[in-house]
Amino acid sequence: MAVDDRKSSFKKTIQDDTKREKLADLLRKDGRVTSRQLKEAEEVQKKKGGWIGHILIKLGYISEEAIIAFVGRSLQIPAIDLTREHPTEEAIKLIDLATAKSHMVIPMEVQDGALICGMVDPTNFNAIEEISSKTKLPVRGKIVRLLQLADAYKKHYGMSEEDYKAFLPAEEEIKEEDKKSSKQSVADTYDMGEIISSVEDELEIAKEEEDEGGPVTVDAALIRLVNGILIKAVQNGVSDIHIEPYEKRYRVRYRKDGALFEDLILPLQMKNALVSRIKIMSNLNIAEKRIPQDGRIKIRVPGREKPLDFRVSILPTLFGESVVMRILDQTKLQTDLTKLGFSQWAMDVFQKGLEAPQGLVLVTGPTGSGKTNTLYSAVVSLNTEDVKILTAEDPVEFNFDGINQVLVRNEVGLTFAAALKSFLRQDPEIILIGEIRDLETAEIAVKASITGHLVFSTLHTNDCPSTVSRGRRADGFRPRRGR
Numbered sequence: 001m002a003v004d005d006r007k008s009s010f011k012k013t014i015q016d017d018t019k020r021e022k023l024a025d026l027l028r029k030d031g032r033v034t035s036r037q038l039k040e041a042e043e044v045q046k047k048k049g050g051w052i053g054h055i056l057i058k059l060g061y062i063s064e065e066a067i068i069a070f071v072g073r074s075l076q077i078p079a080i081d082l083t084r085e086h087p088t089e090e091a092i093k094l095i096d097l098a099t100a101k102s103h104m105v106i107p108m109e110v111q112d113g114a115l116i117c118g119m120v121d122p123t124n125f126n127a128i129e130e131i132s133s134k135t136k137l138p139v140r141g142k143i144v145r146l147l148q149l150a151d152a153y154k155k156h157y158g159m160s161e162e163d164y165k166a167f168l169p170a171e172e173e174i175k176e177e178d179k180k181s182s183k184q185s186v187a188d189t190y191d192m193g194e195i196i197s198s199v200e201d202e203l204e205i206a207k208e209e210e211d212e213g214g215p216v217t218v219d220a221a222l223i224r225l226v227n228g229i230l231i232k233a234v235q236n237g238v239s240d241i242h243i244e245p246y247e248k249r250y251r252v253r254y255r256k257d258g259a260l261f262e263d264l265i266l267p268l269q270m271k272n273a274l275v276s277r278i279k280i281m282s283n284l285n286i287a288e289k290r291i292p293q294d295g296r297i298k299i300r301v302p303g304r305e306k307p308l309d310f311r312v313s314i315l316p317t318l319f320g321e322s323v324v325m326r327i328l329d330q331t332k333l334q335t336d337l338t339k340l341g342f343s344q345w346a347m348d349v350f351q352k353g354l355e356a357p358q359g360l361v362l363v364t365g366p367t368g369s370g371k372t373n374t375l376y377s378a379v380v381s382l383n384t385e386d387v388k389i390l391t392a393e394d395p396v397e398f399n400f401d402g403i404n405q406v407l408v409r410n411e412v413g414l415t416f417a418a419a420l421k422s423f424l425r426q427d428p429e430i431i432l433i434g435e436i437r438d439l440e441t442a443e444i445a446v447k448a449s450i451t452g453h454l455v456f457s458t459l460h461t462n463d464c465p466s467t468v469s470r471g472r473r474a475d476g477f478r479p480r481r482g483r
Helices: 003-014 023-029 035-048 052-058 064-074 097-103 125-135 146-157 161-165 169-189 192-211 220-235 268-281 344-354 371-381 416-423 439-449 466-474
Strands: 105-111 114-119 139-143 240-245 250-256 259-266 293-299 308-317 320-328 359-364 389-393 404-407 430-433 454-459
Touching: 023 035, 023 052, 023 064, 035 052, 052 064, 064 139, 097 105, 097 125, 097 146, 105 125, 105 139, 105 146, 114 125, 125 139, 146 161, 220 240, 220 268, 220 293, 220 320, 240 268, 240 308, 250 268, 259 268, 268 293, 268 308, 268 320, 344 359, 344 371, 359 371, 359 439, 371 430, 371 454, 389 416, 416 430, 416 439, 430 439, 439 454
Parallel strands: 114 139, 359 454, 389 404, 389 430, 430 454
Antiparallel strands: 105 114, 240 250, 240 320, 250 259, 293 308, 308 320
């Protein structure tokens, strides 16, 4: 190739995109991230380094899939799956590991006189210019996943395990800071005896203020007590918290691995204040003590990136209001179908149902058998940008990005059947019904499944064959004797 040809090819490489804007700015202009979110990510980048896109992903503002889809659709830059496509030895020799790591690229192949590179950020024109200058070849970038890139460095460059772990320094540093803050916060919270004594003192002072006609103040210690109960439950890995009033005692029990065990005995005089504090956190009516109430608490627990949800149920009993809180920890939700315990035969059958363009998929079994988890796993595996998914649930236990979830509210007429009727006008491909409880819901579900929709739902039966007999009982069908 002549010198003039090299110069012209290099010039063509760096001028392929006339905008020459960074990916983060393009995402902001497209409305994928806000200016405030981008600014926060840039502050983290100044302190810890790393790629801005990876920081936005770790902060939860955008997913890697959304970035790849945006780059493919808006910038017409294709993606490379490094688990299926592999770089050639000729291409690997063109760029050393240090250069590849510094720009987060991997050379794939030389095609039609141009070097095809997998890049985490294909809008990094400085990297394109430097690689083109070193290799004397025009560069064409394709987007790759960050973790796949790190695996490719290990496989094709022989990158050490230590370097591999240090490839995402910002993530590791954030985790270490979270661990430190978690230890300190938990240590401060766990002196429950001192906290309970403080609450008793506050209650005595509040009672005196009430007797004197002054304002009642029960604040800091009670807040620390409730927070301590919640955080201790999370740290101990329990699934439920039971706060129960009796005639002569007030106890807190935790459920772990299906079994309840007693953890705290609280003074009886604090039961009203404690329940009121939980109601405030759950946005419930603190004045209403005669009927059951349901709510939700969202708190940030030290050492965890995302807030935790607690589903709250308050029930009036003979000696006061009983509180049960279910911990909804999305990090513990197993949505990988291959890890749910299916046999190979059952997995093949189930997978065939998931791949169908339309139809009705029912997951049956007794309470606690894993019906909801199986449904969530199925829907999550089908959750892509080009598919609209609607769910009707009672209650909505876990939130999923990209899935439209509806909370069924029978008291206002939003039943499963009513929600399902509206769903058909929302143009979905996939519909999930938390449970088929009546004949009307069953009829609409079947009609939806034969008109181009893939419908998922559950039935409370002991096994699959019982589904047929339950359907017969629901529609009043009685088989003749001997039939």
